[in-house]
Amino acid sequence: DSGVTQTPKHLITATGQRVTLRCSPRSGDLSVYWYQQSLDQGLQFLIQYYNGEERAKGNILERFSAQQFPDLHSELNLSSLELGDSALYFCASSVGQGVGATNEKLFFGSGTQLSVL
């Protein structure tokens, strides 16, 4: 167990709908990252938050948004869902402002499997 908690584990919804994915980082970690993993695809970086503030943005669609709350948990909101949004969404956390700094490592949650029908 990495200590990163994601809910729900599975989500099935229809096109056009909106869903919210939730992530609680490891105790003491201030950064939260969101990644998308489509079938047979690698891990695509979406966005990073550090202590409530957006710090880095990747290939995140305008239909997607995220935020990090004062208790450091994060939510990823996906709206106007399309079939192509079906994927495994991972949250990860690290202790400081970002990997690359001394001793920072990235730990992943178990993911939310989103199926858009």
Added chain:
Amino acid sequence: GENVEQHPSTLSVQEGDSAVIKCTYSDSASNYFPWYKQELGKRPQLIIDIRSNVGEKKDQRIAVTLNKTAKHFSLHITETQPEDSAVYFCAASIVGGNTGKLIFGQGTTLQVKP
């Protein structure tokens, strides 16, 4: 741009043989290079990492080498076992300003045949 290339995409070896996976990165400022193992339907798990001030690191049957000049790094697994079968991802840190994120390669599916 930010890019990590990983090869091969699939690798099949006999149990007991060695496996090597190679990655190249584009950002010369990258300074952290982890490797993750992902079993089917599960989360990526960190198996070994290396920082730019080190050329090689070993942990039992797993080793990673880094060539900063050539901007490439490799994962070496010796004496492979069936339980090593999984998808392996390399990654490189992209550091900018007051943040840092990981960019991942496309993954290598390793199959170890008994």
